[in-house]
Amino acid sequence: MEFLSTEVLMIRKKMFPVLVAAGLAFALGVQLARAEGITPIDPEAARTLKTALDRIAGAKSFTFRAEISNDAPLPSGQKIEFSGTIEVAVRRPDGFWSAFDGEQRSTRSWFDGKTFTLLNNGKNVYASWPAPGKLDDLLDEMKEKLGFKPPLSPLLRETVSTTVLAKVTSGFAVGRGLIAGVPCRHLAFRGEKTDWQVWVSEDQEPVLKRLVITFKQEPGAPHYAATFIAWDFKPRLGDNVFAFTPPQGAVQCEFEKVQQ
Amino acid sequence: MKHRNRQLLLAVVCAVLAALFFPSPEAAIAGSEDRTTSVTTREKGRTTTVVTHENDWDTWSDPGQDLLRMQRETLSSQEEQAREAGRVRRRDEVEKVRQKSSAEHEAYYDAILEDSQAALRAPLGVYYRKPGYVRTDAPASDGSAVEVGGISYQYDQGIFWLQQGARSIVVTAPVGAVVNTLPQGVTRVPAKTGPVWYFFGTFFAEKGGGYQVIKPPVGITVFYLPDGYSQERVNGVGLYRFGDILFKPVFVQGVLAYQAVEP
Numbered sequence: 051m052e053f054l055s056t057e058v059l060m061i062r063k064k065m066f067p068v069l070v071a072a073g074l075a076f077a078l079g080v081q082l083a084r085a086e087g088i089t090p091i092d093p094e095a096a097r098t099l100k101t102a103l104d105r106i107a108g109a110k111s112f113t114f115r116a117e118i119s120n121d122a123p124l125p126s127g128q129k130i131e132f133s134g135t136i137e138v139a140v141r142r143p144d145g146f147w148s149a150f151d152g153e154q155r156s157t158r159s160w161f162d163g164k165t166f167t168l169l170n171n172g173k174n175v176y177a178s179w180p181a182p183g184k185l186d187d188l189l190d191e192m193k194e195k196l197g198f199k200p201p202l203s204p205l206l207r208e209t210v211s212t213t214v215l216a217k218v219t220s221g222f223a224v225g226r227g228l229i230a231g232v233p234c235r236h237l238a239f240r241g242e243k244t245d246w247q248v249w250v251s252e253d254q255e256p257v258l259k260r261l262v263i264t265f266k267q268e269p270g271a272p273h274y275a276a277t278f279i280a281w282d283f284k285p286r287l288g289d290n291v292f293a294f295t296p297p298q299g300a301v302q303c304e305f306e307k308v309q310q
Numbered sequence: 311m312k313h314r315n316r317q318l319l320l321a322v323v324c325a326v327l328a329a330l331f332f333p334s335p336e337a338a339i340a341g342s343e344d345r346t347t348s349v350t351t352r353e354k355g356r357t358t359t360v361v362t363h364e365n366d367w368d369t370w371s372d373p374g375q376d377l378l379r380m381q382r383e384t385l386s387s388q389e390e391q392a393r394e395a396g397r398v399r400r401r402d403e404v405e406k407v408r409q410k411s412s413a414e415h416e417a418y419y420d421a422i423l424e425d426s427q428a429a430l431r432a433p434l435g436v437y438y439r440k441p442g443y444v445r446t447d448a449p450a451s452d453g454s455a456v457e458v459g460g461i462s463y464q465y466d467q468g469i470f471w472l473q474q475g476a477r478s479i480v481v482t483a484p485v486g487a488v489v490n491t492l493p494q495g496v497t498r499v500p501a502k503t504g505p506v507w508y509f510f511g512t513f514f515a516e517k518g519g520g521y522q523v524i525k526p527p528v529g530i531t532v533f534y535l536p537d538g539y540s541q542e543r544v545n546g547v548g549l550y551r552f553g554d555i556l557f558k559p560v561f562v563q564g565v566l567a568y569q570a571v572e573p
Contacts, residue, residue: 153395153399154395156398168561168564170561170566172398173559173566177561196561196564197562197563198564301541301559302548303548303558303560304561305561306531306560306561306562306567
Protein backbone atom coordinates (compact mmCIF):
# COMPACT_ATOMS: atom_id res chain seq x y z
CA MET A 51 0.00 0.00 0.00
CA GLU A 52 2.81 2.30 0.94
CA PHE A 53 4.68 1.21 -2.21
CA LEU A 54 1.66 2.02 -4.34
CA SER A 55 1.26 5.43 -2.76
CA THR A 56 4.87 6.27 -3.47
CA GLU A 57 4.48 5.07 -7.05
CA VAL A 58 1.35 7.18 -7.51
CA LEU A 59 3.19 10.12 -6.06
CA MET A 60 6.06 9.58 -8.49
CA ILE A 61 3.68 9.39 -11.42
CA ARG A 62 1.94 12.53 -10.30
CA LYS A 63 5.28 14.31 -10.07
CA LYS A 64 6.27 13.13 -13.55
CA MET A 65 2.91 13.96 -15.07
CA PHE A 66 2.68 17.41 -13.52
CA PRO A 67 4.85 19.17 -16.15
CA VAL A 68 3.07 17.21 -18.89
CA LEU A 69 -0.29 18.40 -17.72
CA VAL A 70 0.97 21.97 -17.37
CA ALA A 71 2.46 21.91 -20.88
CA ALA A 72 -0.67 20.36 -22.36
CA GLY A 73 -2.85 22.88 -20.60
CA LEU A 74 -0.72 25.77 -21.83
CA ALA A 75 -0.76 24.45 -25.40
CA PHE A 76 -4.53 24.01 -25.31
CA ALA A 77 -5.07 27.48 -23.83
CA LEU A 78 -2.78 28.96 -26.49
CA GLY A 79 -4.70 27.19 -29.24
CA VAL A 80 -8.01 28.44 -27.92
CA GLN A 81 -6.70 31.99 -27.60
CA LEU A 82 -5.35 31.89 -31.16
CA ALA A 83 -8.68 30.61 -32.39
CA ARG A 84 -10.54 33.37 -30.57
CA ALA A 85 -8.13 35.99 -31.86
CA GLU A 86 -8.72 34.82 -35.42
CA GLY A 87 -12.48 34.61 -34.92
CA ILE A 88 -12.54 30.90 -35.62
CA THR A 89 -15.03 28.63 -33.94
CA PRO A 90 -14.57 24.92 -34.51
CA ILE A 91 -17.23 22.94 -36.29
CA ASP A 92 -19.94 21.68 -33.99
CA PRO A 93 -19.70 17.87 -34.37
CA GLU A 94 -23.47 17.54 -34.23
CA ALA A 95 -23.91 20.03 -37.07
CA ALA A 96 -21.25 18.28 -39.15
CA ARG A 97 -22.75 14.86 -38.45
CA THR A 98 -26.30 15.96 -39.32
CA LEU A 99 -25.18 17.47 -42.61
CA LYS A 100 -22.97 14.50 -43.45
CA THR A 101 -25.86 12.08 -42.91
CA ALA A 102 -27.93 13.91 -45.53
CA LEU A 103 -25.02 14.24 -47.93
CA ASP A 104 -24.02 10.58 -47.51
CA ARG A 105 -27.41 9.66 -48.85
CA ILE A 106 -26.74 11.65 -52.02
CA ALA A 107 -23.18 10.36 -52.30
CA GLY A 108 -24.26 6.74 -51.88
CA ALA A 109 -27.09 6.86 -54.41
CA LYS A 110 -26.43 5.19 -57.76
CA SER A 111 -28.92 7.56 -59.28
CA PHE A 112 -31.17 10.31 -58.01
CA THR A 113 -33.34 13.20 -59.09
CA PHE A 114 -34.42 16.38 -57.37
CA ARG A 115 -36.50 19.44 -58.06
CA ALA A 116 -35.87 22.76 -56.37
CA GLU A 117 -37.14 26.30 -56.34
CA ILE A 118 -34.25 28.70 -56.88
CA SER A 119 -33.90 32.35 -56.02
CA ASN A 120 -30.87 34.54 -56.43
CA ASP A 121 -30.23 38.15 -55.62
CA ALA A 122 -29.11 40.75 -58.14
CA PRO A 123 -27.80 43.85 -56.40
CA LEU A 124 -28.24 46.78 -58.79
CA PRO A 125 -25.64 49.56 -59.03
CA SER A 126 -28.15 51.75 -57.19
CA GLY A 127 -27.96 49.43 -54.19
CA GLN A 128 -31.45 48.10 -54.75
CA LYS A 129 -31.59 44.32 -54.53
CA ILE A 130 -33.69 42.36 -57.01
CA GLU A 131 -34.52 38.70 -56.54
CA PHE A 132 -34.85 36.41 -59.53
CA SER A 133 -36.58 33.08 -59.22
CA GLY A 134 -36.64 29.82 -61.11
CA THR A 135 -37.10 26.08 -60.94
CA ILE A 136 -34.43 23.47 -61.49
CA GLU A 137 -34.81 19.76 -62.12
CA VAL A 138 -31.78 17.48 -62.00
CA ALA A 139 -31.24 13.81 -62.83
CA VAL A 140 -27.98 12.02 -62.04
CA ARG A 141 -26.95 8.47 -62.87
CA ARG A 142 -23.50 7.63 -61.58
CA PRO A 143 -20.87 7.64 -62.75
CA ASP A 144 -21.44 9.54 -65.96
CA GLY A 145 -25.06 10.57 -66.51
CA PHE A 146 -26.40 14.08 -65.89
CA TRP A 147 -29.40 16.06 -67.07
CA SER A 148 -30.83 19.32 -65.80
CA ALA A 149 -33.53 21.79 -66.73
CA PHE A 150 -33.59 25.32 -65.38
CA ASP A 151 -36.46 27.68 -66.03
CA GLY A 152 -35.94 31.10 -64.53
CA GLU A 153 -36.69 34.73 -65.03
CA GLN A 154 -33.27 35.37 -66.55
CA ARG A 155 -32.98 32.31 -68.76
CA SER A 156 -34.24 28.85 -69.57
CA THR A 157 -31.60 26.17 -70.14
CA ARG A 158 -31.20 22.42 -70.52
CA SER A 159 -28.01 20.41 -69.95
CA TRP A 160 -27.04 16.87 -70.95
CA PHE A 161 -24.00 14.73 -70.19
CA ASP A 162 -23.70 11.12 -71.30
CA GLY A 163 -20.11 10.34 -70.35
CA LYS A 164 -18.85 11.60 -73.69
CA THR A 165 -20.29 15.03 -74.42
CA PHE A 166 -21.67 17.91 -72.39
CA THR A 167 -24.35 20.00 -74.12
CA LEU A 168 -25.96 23.23 -72.99
CA LEU A 169 -29.13 24.48 -74.68
CA ASN A 170 -30.61 27.93 -74.23
CA ASN A 171 -34.21 26.90 -74.45
CA GLY A 172 -35.67 30.34 -75.11
CA LYS A 173 -33.32 31.21 -77.97
CA ASN A 174 -32.99 27.59 -79.22
CA VAL A 175 -29.19 27.85 -79.27
CA TYR A 176 -26.91 25.06 -78.06
CA ALA A 177 -23.24 24.21 -77.70
CA SER A 178 -21.60 20.82 -77.21
CA TRP A 179 -18.26 20.07 -75.62
CA PRO A 180 -16.45 16.73 -75.74
CA ALA A 181 -15.73 15.63 -72.18
CA PRO A 182 -15.17 11.88 -71.92
CA GLY A 183 -15.12 10.63 -68.37
CA LYS A 184 -17.09 10.68 -65.15
CA LEU A 185 -19.40 13.40 -63.97
CA ASP A 186 -16.91 14.46 -61.28
CA ASP A 187 -14.23 14.89 -63.96
CA LEU A 188 -16.64 16.95 -66.04
CA LEU A 189 -17.31 19.33 -63.16
CA ASP A 190 -13.58 19.88 -62.65
CA GLU A 191 -12.94 20.41 -66.35
CA MET A 192 -15.92 22.69 -66.89
CA LYS A 193 -14.88 25.22 -64.29
CA GLU A 194 -11.33 25.23 -65.56
CA LYS A 195 -12.02 25.29 -69.30
CA LEU A 196 -15.47 26.85 -69.68
CA GLY A 197 -15.57 29.05 -66.59
CA PHE A 198 -18.78 27.71 -65.09
CA LYS A 199 -20.43 24.69 -63.54
CA PRO A 200 -24.07 23.63 -63.40
CA PRO A 201 -26.12 25.13 -60.57
CA LEU A 202 -25.87 23.16 -57.32
CA SER A 203 -22.98 21.21 -58.82
CA PRO A 204 -21.42 20.34 -55.43
CA LEU A 205 -24.41 18.09 -54.79
CA LEU A 206 -23.69 16.12 -57.96
CA ARG A 207 -20.29 14.82 -56.88
CA GLU A 208 -19.72 11.33 -55.57
CA THR A 209 -17.55 12.94 -52.90
CA VAL A 210 -20.24 15.42 -51.87
CA SER A 211 -20.26 14.33 -48.23
CA THR A 212 -16.60 15.30 -47.77
CA THR A 213 -16.09 18.09 -50.28
CA VAL A 214 -18.86 20.28 -48.94
CA LEU A 215 -17.28 20.44 -45.50
CA ALA A 216 -13.77 21.08 -46.79
CA LYS A 217 -12.37 24.47 -45.84
CA VAL A 218 -15.34 25.20 -43.64
CA THR A 219 -14.02 27.42 -40.92
CA SER A 220 -16.90 27.07 -38.50
CA GLY A 221 -20.34 25.56 -38.16
CA PHE A 222 -23.08 25.14 -35.65
CA ALA A 223 -26.66 23.98 -35.25
CA VAL A 224 -28.94 27.01 -35.23
CA GLY A 225 -32.01 25.09 -34.10
CA ARG A 226 -35.14 23.63 -35.62
CA GLY A 227 -37.32 24.98 -38.40
CA LEU A 228 -40.13 24.03 -40.73
CA ILE A 229 -39.52 23.90 -44.47
CA ALA A 230 -42.73 23.28 -46.41
CA GLY A 231 -44.18 21.90 -43.19
CA VAL A 232 -41.36 19.40 -42.66
CA PRO A 233 -39.45 19.65 -39.35
CA CYS A 234 -35.79 20.32 -40.08
CA ARG A 235 -32.49 20.90 -38.34
CA HIS A 236 -31.20 24.35 -39.26
CA LEU A 237 -27.39 24.43 -39.61
CA ALA A 238 -25.03 27.30 -40.40
CA PHE A 239 -21.49 27.13 -41.74
CA ARG A 240 -18.84 29.65 -42.71
CA GLY A 241 -16.23 29.45 -45.43
CA GLU A 242 -13.63 31.83 -46.78
CA LYS A 243 -15.81 33.35 -49.50
CA THR A 244 -19.25 32.09 -48.64
CA ASP A 245 -21.46 31.60 -45.61
CA TRP A 246 -24.12 28.97 -46.04
CA GLN A 247 -27.08 27.54 -44.21
CA VAL A 248 -28.82 24.24 -44.71
CA TRP A 249 -32.02 22.73 -43.41
CA VAL A 250 -31.95 18.93 -43.07
CA SER A 251 -35.20 17.03 -42.52
CA GLU A 252 -35.54 15.15 -39.26
CA ASP A 253 -36.86 12.01 -40.96
CA GLN A 254 -35.50 8.51 -40.55
CA GLU A 255 -33.87 9.14 -43.91
CA PRO A 256 -32.86 12.82 -43.77
CA VAL A 257 -32.58 14.91 -46.91
CA LEU A 258 -31.62 18.48 -47.71
CA LYS A 259 -34.72 20.65 -47.68
CA ARG A 260 -33.21 24.08 -48.14
CA LEU A 261 -29.85 25.69 -48.85
CA VAL A 262 -28.93 29.36 -48.66
CA ILE A 263 -25.53 30.58 -49.79
CA THR A 264 -24.33 34.11 -49.05
CA PHE A 265 -21.59 35.40 -51.33
CA LYS A 266 -20.21 37.61 -48.60
CA GLN A 267 -17.33 39.05 -50.62
CA GLU A 268 -19.57 40.21 -53.45
CA PRO A 269 -21.02 43.75 -53.43
CA GLY A 270 -24.34 43.65 -51.64
CA ALA A 271 -23.61 40.12 -50.31
CA PRO A 272 -26.16 38.43 -52.61
CA HIS A 273 -27.93 35.24 -51.62
CA TYR A 274 -28.51 32.08 -53.65
CA ALA A 275 -31.26 29.93 -52.22
CA ALA A 276 -32.62 26.52 -53.18
CA THR A 277 -35.68 24.96 -51.60
CA PHE A 278 -35.84 21.28 -52.47
CA ILE A 279 -39.35 20.22 -53.42
CA ALA A 280 -38.76 16.57 -54.19
CA TRP A 281 -35.97 14.01 -53.94
CA ASP A 282 -36.03 10.56 -55.54
CA PHE A 283 -33.19 8.18 -54.78
CA LYS A 284 -34.55 5.29 -56.84
CA PRO A 285 -35.52 6.82 -60.17
CA ARG A 286 -35.64 4.88 -63.42
CA LEU A 287 -33.34 6.76 -65.76
CA GLY A 288 -32.76 5.36 -69.22
CA ASP A 289 -29.95 6.34 -71.57
CA ASN A 290 -32.34 8.57 -73.47
CA VAL A 291 -32.50 10.95 -70.49
CA PHE A 292 -28.84 11.84 -70.92
CA ALA A 293 -28.66 11.81 -74.72
CA PHE A 294 -29.01 15.13 -76.50
CA THR A 295 -30.99 15.49 -79.70
CA PRO A 296 -30.98 18.99 -81.22
CA PRO A 297 -34.46 20.54 -81.31
CA GLN A 298 -35.83 21.46 -84.70
CA GLY A 299 -34.28 24.64 -86.03
CA ALA A 300 -31.76 24.87 -83.19
CA VAL A 301 -28.64 26.94 -83.84
CA GLN A 302 -25.32 25.43 -82.82
CA CYS A 303 -22.63 27.65 -81.35
CA GLU A 304 -19.50 27.26 -79.24
CA PHE A 305 -18.44 27.74 -75.67
CA GLU A 306 -16.01 30.59 -75.18
CA LYS A 307 -12.97 28.97 -73.57
CA VAL A 308 -11.42 30.44 -70.47
CA GLN A 309 -8.13 32.08 -71.39
CA GLN A 310 -5.40 30.29 -69.44
CA MET B 311 19.51 17.80 -9.78
CA LYS B 312 19.58 14.94 -12.25
CA HIS B 313 15.99 14.17 -11.38
CA ARG B 314 14.99 17.83 -12.04
CA ASN B 315 16.75 17.78 -15.45
CA ARG B 316 14.85 14.64 -16.40
CA GLN B 317 11.60 16.32 -15.34
CA LEU B 318 12.44 19.43 -17.38
CA LEU B 319 13.35 17.33 -20.44
CA LEU B 320 10.14 15.39 -20.08
CA ALA B 321 8.14 18.62 -19.82
CA VAL B 322 9.68 20.00 -23.04
CA VAL B 323 9.03 16.76 -24.93
CA CYS B 324 5.47 16.73 -23.70
CA ALA B 325 4.94 20.37 -24.66
CA VAL B 326 6.09 19.58 -28.21
CA LEU B 327 3.83 16.54 -28.34
CA ALA B 328 0.95 18.61 -27.00
CA ALA B 329 1.51 21.26 -29.61
CA LEU B 330 1.46 18.60 -32.28
CA PHE B 331 -1.56 16.94 -30.76
CA PHE B 332 -3.47 20.24 -30.51
CA PRO B 333 -2.89 21.98 -33.83
CA SER B 334 -4.34 25.40 -34.31
CA PRO B 335 -8.05 25.26 -35.10
CA GLU B 336 -7.41 26.83 -38.48
CA ALA B 337 -5.00 24.05 -39.40
CA ALA B 338 -7.39 21.49 -38.02
CA ILE B 339 -10.34 22.54 -40.12
CA ALA B 340 -9.05 24.53 -42.99
CA GLY B 341 -6.28 22.35 -44.34
CA SER B 342 -3.76 23.50 -46.86
CA GLU B 343 -4.38 25.88 -49.74
CA ASP B 344 -4.02 23.18 -52.35
CA ARG B 345 -6.74 20.82 -53.43
CA THR B 346 -6.03 18.38 -50.60
CA THR B 347 -7.77 19.42 -47.42
CA SER B 348 -8.74 17.80 -44.17
CA VAL B 349 -11.56 18.18 -41.71
CA THR B 350 -10.91 17.10 -38.15
CA THR B 351 -13.71 16.63 -35.66
CA ARG B 352 -13.42 15.50 -32.06
CA GLU B 353 -16.18 13.87 -30.16
CA LYS B 354 -16.11 11.97 -26.92
CA GLY B 355 -12.33 11.77 -27.04
CA ARG B 356 -12.42 10.29 -30.54
CA THR B 357 -10.70 12.23 -33.31
CA THR B 358 -11.97 11.80 -36.86
CA THR B 359 -10.10 13.26 -39.82
CA VAL B 360 -11.65 13.33 -43.27
CA VAL B 361 -9.22 14.09 -46.08
CA THR B 362 -10.64 15.40 -49.28
CA HIS B 363 -9.37 17.04 -52.41
CA GLU B 364 -11.47 20.05 -53.05
CA ASN B 365 -13.82 22.57 -51.56
CA ASP B 366 -16.75 23.14 -53.83
CA TRP B 367 -18.86 25.71 -52.03
CA ASP B 368 -16.08 28.23 -51.84
CA THR B 369 -14.95 27.77 -55.40
CA TRP B 370 -18.42 27.28 -56.74
CA SER B 371 -20.13 30.12 -58.45
CA ASP B 372 -23.47 30.03 -60.09
CA PRO B 373 -23.44 31.05 -63.75
CA GLY B 374 -26.07 33.58 -62.88
CA GLN B 375 -23.73 35.13 -60.35
CA ASP B 376 -20.94 35.22 -62.91
CA LEU B 377 -23.24 37.01 -65.28
CA LEU B 378 -24.21 39.46 -62.61
CA ARG B 379 -20.58 40.08 -61.77
CA MET B 380 -19.96 40.90 -65.41
CA GLN B 381 -23.03 43.04 -65.50
CA ARG B 382 -21.94 45.02 -62.48
CA GLU B 383 -18.91 46.06 -64.48
CA THR B 384 -21.22 47.78 -66.86
CA LEU B 385 -23.40 50.75 -66.16
CA SER B 386 -26.94 49.40 -66.07
CA SER B 387 -27.19 46.14 -67.96
CA GLN B 388 -29.08 44.45 -65.09
CA GLU B 389 -32.00 46.57 -66.07
CA GLU B 390 -31.80 45.08 -69.53
CA GLN B 391 -31.70 41.57 -68.07
CA ALA B 392 -34.80 42.35 -66.06
CA ARG B 393 -36.51 43.65 -69.17
CA GLU B 394 -35.47 40.59 -71.16
CA ALA B 395 -36.74 38.34 -68.38
CA GLY B 396 -40.02 40.23 -68.46
CA ARG B 397 -40.31 39.83 -72.22
CA VAL B 398 -39.64 36.10 -72.04
CA ARG B 399 -42.14 35.65 -69.23
CA ARG B 400 -44.83 37.62 -71.00
CA ARG B 401 -44.26 35.71 -74.21
CA ASP B 402 -44.37 32.38 -72.36
CA GLU B 403 -47.56 33.35 -70.59
CA VAL B 404 -49.21 34.41 -73.76
CA GLU B 405 -47.92 31.32 -75.55
CA LYS B 406 -49.39 29.03 -72.88
CA VAL B 407 -52.73 30.74 -73.10
CA ARG B 408 -52.60 30.53 -76.86
CA GLN B 409 -52.01 26.79 -76.81
CA LYS B 410 -55.07 26.30 -74.63
CA SER B 411 -57.32 28.51 -76.65
CA SER B 412 -59.43 27.49 -79.58
CA ALA B 413 -58.71 28.53 -83.15
CA GLU B 414 -61.31 31.30 -83.11
CA HIS B 415 -59.50 33.04 -80.29
CA GLU B 416 -56.11 32.84 -81.94
CA ALA B 417 -56.34 36.23 -83.60
CA TYR B 418 -57.34 37.79 -80.30
CA TYR B 419 -54.33 36.36 -78.49
CA ASP B 420 -52.06 37.33 -81.39
CA ALA B 421 -53.16 40.89 -80.78
CA ILE B 422 -52.35 40.56 -77.08
CA LEU B 423 -48.90 39.21 -77.92
CA GLU B 424 -48.24 42.05 -80.31
CA ASP B 425 -49.42 44.64 -77.78
CA SER B 426 -47.29 43.06 -75.09
CA GLN B 427 -44.16 43.15 -77.21
CA ALA B 428 -44.85 46.70 -78.29
CA ALA B 429 -45.16 47.82 -74.68
CA LEU B 430 -42.00 46.03 -73.65
CA ARG B 431 -39.95 47.62 -76.41
CA ALA B 432 -39.93 50.77 -74.33
CA PRO B 433 -39.08 49.27 -70.96
CA LEU B 434 -39.28 51.17 -67.73
CA GLY B 435 -36.49 53.67 -67.29
CA VAL B 436 -34.98 53.28 -70.74
CA TYR B 437 -36.32 54.92 -73.85
CA TYR B 438 -36.07 52.77 -76.96
CA ARG B 439 -37.74 52.51 -80.34
CA LYS B 440 -36.69 49.91 -82.88
CA PRO B 441 -35.84 50.85 -86.50
CA GLY B 442 -38.96 51.36 -88.56
CA TYR B 443 -40.97 52.92 -85.74
CA VAL B 444 -42.85 55.95 -87.04
CA ARG B 445 -44.18 58.96 -85.21
CA THR B 446 -46.13 61.87 -86.52
CA ASP B 447 -45.76 64.25 -83.59
CA ALA B 448 -42.98 66.81 -83.35
CA PRO B 449 -39.43 65.59 -82.58
CA ALA B 450 -38.33 65.82 -78.97
CA SER B 451 -37.20 69.29 -78.06
CA ASP B 452 -34.13 68.05 -76.19
CA GLY B 453 -32.86 66.08 -79.19
CA SER B 454 -30.00 67.27 -81.36
CA ALA B 455 -29.42 67.43 -85.09
CA VAL B 456 -26.62 65.25 -86.46
CA GLU B 457 -25.41 65.24 -90.05
CA VAL B 458 -23.69 62.24 -91.63
CA GLY B 459 -22.90 61.99 -95.35
CA GLY B 460 -25.09 64.94 -96.15
CA ILE B 461 -28.11 63.42 -94.40
CA SER B 462 -29.57 65.13 -91.36
CA TYR B 463 -30.74 62.97 -88.45
CA GLN B 464 -32.43 63.84 -85.19
CA TYR B 465 -30.68 62.16 -82.23
CA ASP B 466 -32.59 61.62 -79.00
CA GLN B 467 -31.59 59.29 -76.12
CA GLY B 468 -29.67 56.84 -78.27
CA ILE B 469 -32.24 56.78 -81.09
CA PHE B 470 -31.69 58.24 -84.57
CA TRP B 471 -34.73 59.65 -86.40
CA LEU B 472 -35.06 60.54 -90.06
CA GLN B 473 -37.56 63.20 -91.04
CA GLN B 474 -39.91 62.11 -93.84
CA GLY B 475 -42.35 64.93 -94.51
CA ALA B 476 -44.62 65.29 -91.50
CA ARG B 477 -43.48 62.11 -89.86
CA SER B 478 -40.24 60.77 -88.36
CA ILE B 479 -38.95 57.23 -88.67
CA VAL B 480 -36.38 55.42 -86.51
CA VAL B 481 -33.31 54.23 -88.43
CA THR B 482 -30.24 52.22 -87.44
CA ALA B 483 -27.53 54.48 -86.09
CA PRO B 484 -25.41 55.92 -88.96
CA VAL B 485 -21.75 55.00 -88.55
CA GLY B 486 -19.66 58.15 -88.11
CA ALA B 487 -22.32 60.21 -86.34
CA VAL B 488 -20.94 62.09 -83.34
CA VAL B 489 -23.24 62.84 -80.42
CA ASN B 490 -22.69 64.70 -77.17
CA THR B 491 -24.40 62.33 -74.76
CA LEU B 492 -24.86 58.62 -74.23
CA PRO B 493 -28.33 57.29 -73.56
CA GLN B 494 -29.47 55.97 -70.20
CA GLY B 495 -29.01 52.21 -69.94
CA VAL B 496 -25.88 52.12 -72.10
CA THR B 497 -23.48 49.23 -71.42
CA ARG B 498 -19.72 49.65 -71.29
CA VAL B 499 -17.98 46.84 -73.16
CA PRO B 500 -14.22 46.26 -73.05
CA ALA B 501 -12.52 46.13 -76.45
CA LYS B 502 -8.93 45.98 -77.67
CA THR B 503 -9.29 49.44 -79.19
CA GLY B 504 -10.50 50.99 -75.94
CA PRO B 505 -13.83 51.21 -74.16
CA VAL B 506 -16.92 50.87 -76.30
CA TRP B 507 -20.50 51.62 -75.24
CA TYR B 508 -23.38 49.46 -76.42
CA PHE B 509 -27.04 50.43 -76.66
CA PHE B 510 -29.62 48.27 -78.45
CA GLY B 511 -27.41 47.35 -81.42
CA THR B 512 -25.51 50.66 -81.58
CA PHE B 513 -21.84 50.92 -80.62
CA PHE B 514 -20.27 54.20 -79.48
CA ALA B 515 -16.59 55.11 -78.94
CA GLU B 516 -15.22 58.27 -77.37
CA LYS B 517 -14.24 60.97 -79.81
CA GLY B 518 -13.13 64.37 -78.62
CA GLY B 519 -15.63 65.41 -76.02
CA GLY B 520 -18.39 63.32 -77.56
CA TYR B 521 -19.18 59.82 -78.73
CA GLN B 522 -19.01 58.47 -82.26
CA VAL B 523 -21.14 55.69 -83.69
CA ILE B 524 -18.74 52.96 -84.84
CA LYS B 525 -18.81 49.59 -86.51
CA PRO B 526 -18.41 47.05 -83.73
CA PRO B 527 -14.89 45.65 -83.41
CA VAL B 528 -14.88 42.04 -84.59
CA GLY B 529 -15.09 39.75 -81.58
CA ILE B 530 -16.75 42.24 -79.25
CA THR B 531 -19.32 40.47 -77.08
CA VAL B 532 -22.68 41.76 -75.87
CA PHE B 533 -25.32 40.05 -73.79
CA TYR B 534 -28.49 41.13 -75.57
CA LEU B 535 -29.78 41.91 -79.02
CA PRO B 536 -32.37 44.58 -79.67
CA ASP B 537 -35.87 43.81 -80.83
CA GLY B 538 -35.90 43.78 -84.61
CA TYR B 539 -32.96 41.44 -85.15
CA SER B 540 -33.30 38.68 -87.73
CA GLN B 541 -31.84 35.20 -87.92
CA GLU B 542 -29.99 33.87 -90.93
CA ARG B 543 -27.68 31.04 -91.91
CA VAL B 544 -24.34 31.77 -93.55
CA ASN B 545 -22.43 28.68 -94.73
CA GLY B 546 -24.55 26.58 -92.40
CA VAL B 547 -23.77 28.74 -89.38
CA GLY B 548 -26.65 30.38 -87.54
CA LEU B 549 -26.15 34.16 -87.23
CA TYR B 550 -28.16 37.15 -86.06
CA ARG B 551 -28.39 40.36 -88.05
CA PHE B 552 -29.25 43.82 -86.80
CA GLY B 553 -28.85 46.47 -89.48
CA ASP B 554 -25.43 45.88 -91.03
CA ILE B 555 -24.07 44.07 -88.00
CA LEU B 556 -23.77 40.29 -87.85
CA PHE B 557 -23.52 38.47 -84.54
CA LYS B 558 -22.78 34.86 -83.81
CA PRO B 559 -24.10 33.25 -80.62
CA VAL B 560 -21.58 32.04 -78.07
CA PHE B 561 -21.86 30.75 -74.51
CA VAL B 562 -19.73 32.88 -72.18
CA GLN B 563 -19.46 31.22 -68.76
CA GLY B 564 -22.65 29.39 -69.49
CA VAL B 565 -24.57 32.51 -70.47
CA LEU B 566 -25.73 33.07 -74.04
CA ALA B 567 -23.97 36.08 -75.58
CA TYR B 568 -23.51 37.54 -79.05
CA GLN B 569 -20.17 38.15 -80.71
CA ALA B 570 -19.76 40.58 -83.60
CA VAL B 571 -18.34 38.94 -86.73
CA GLU B 572 -17.19 40.20 -90.12
CA PRO B 573 -20.30 41.15 -92.13
